[in-house]
Amino acid sequence: MRPRVSAIEKKLRSNLLPFGVRAMAERDLSQLAEIERDAFPALFPPTSFRREMRNRLANYLVAWRRDGASQRDTSIEDGAEPDSDARPRISRLLRSARSVWTRHYTTWEPGQDFLAGFVGTWYMDDEAHIVAVGVRAEYQGQGIGELLLIAAIEHAMGRSTRVVTLEVRVSNIAAKSLYKKYGFSAKGIRKRYYTDNREDALIMTTEPIQVPPYPAQFGAAVQDHERRWRHAERLLS
Numbered sequence: 001m002r003p004r005v006s007a008i009e010k011k012l013r014s015n016l017l018p019f020g021v022r023a024m025a026e027r028d029l030s031q032l033a034e035i036e037r038d039a040f041p042a043l044f045p046p047t048s049f050r051r052e053m054r055n056r057l058a059n060y061l062v063a064w065r066r067d068g069a070s071q072r073d074t075s076i077e078d079g080a081e082p083d084s085d086a087r088p089r090i091s092r093l094l095r096s097a098r099s100v101w102t103r104h105y106t107t108w109e110p111g112q113d114f115l116a117g118f119v120g121t122w123y124m125d126d127e128a129h130i131v132a133v134g135v136r137a138e139y140q141g142q143g144i145g146e147l148l149l150i151a152a153i154e155h156a157m158g159r160s161t162r163v164v165t166l167e168v169r170v171s172n173i174a175a176k177s178l179y180k181k182y183g184f185s186a187k188g189i190r191k192r193y194y195t196d197n198r199e200d201a202l203i204m205t206t207e208p209i210q211v212p213p214y215p216a217q218f219g220a221a222v223q224d225h226e227r228r229w230r231h232a233e234r235l236l237s
């Protein structure tokens, strides 16, 4: 028999995004490798997430589906209405085609948390360096990458981090746009940084995150995300 859900609990659940963020765990390793292959098809060699788990300087967070692992639904439209028309139709069609493919070739199994994406950060001195943010192609454009970035910055704010930095391909319009929303600006170029196509990397850095005006600007961006996609549970430690 299904457990009864109280009206208050129902209301609370519908006000929450079906995805939450939590720290990576050993049981996530195969899905993380799968997400990386999906989000970064040209990456070689692949990340050893097992080694990253033991790396004391690294912190990895995952976006996982809170509303029941068996509901592997690519839409997160229950509750508030996400702005799904914001993306061009062709990219939605491509996402659906890839979704059919990945549904058949996933390491996810019923009973496991279903993961949609991850963010990895390395802490060095007073800097947090975001090494990767990746979302399964079929879940892109639904606020999950932004949620992961929010969680990574919040995690950095909880430590004595001064700034958050990252590198991004100069051609990666989507990622650059996401980072700009959270106050990252271009601080330099690493010539021919990426080995697959010798593409340049843009070095992007935030202003100091612990002192005004950054916390207020960050808070406003987080509120905008919550208004659009609903609040997401974040368990960062």
Ligand SMILES: CC(C)(COP(=O)(O)OP(=O)(O)OC[C@H]1O[C@@H](n2cnc3c(N)ncnc32)[C@H](O)[C@@H]1OP(=O)(O)O)[C@@H](O)C(=O)NCCC(=O)NCCS
Pocket (backbone or CB within 6 Å): 039, 040, 086, 087, 131, 132, 133, 134, 135, 136, 139, 140, 141, 142, 143, 144, 145, 146, 147, 168, 172, 173, 174, 175, 177, 178, 181
């Ligand atoms: C980049 C990435 C992490 C964004 O995640 P996402 O879940 O698709 O993005 P979201 O739905 O959270 O969108 C957040 C913001 O990202 C930007 N963005 C996302 N998709 C975009 C697109 N197709 N075109 C332009 N901007 C886009 C926008 O600024 C967007 O904010 P808006 O909706 O207010 O315009 C995801 O597309 C991805 O995994 N890409 C492949 C891997 C990668 O390039 N990672 C980044 C380099 S480390």
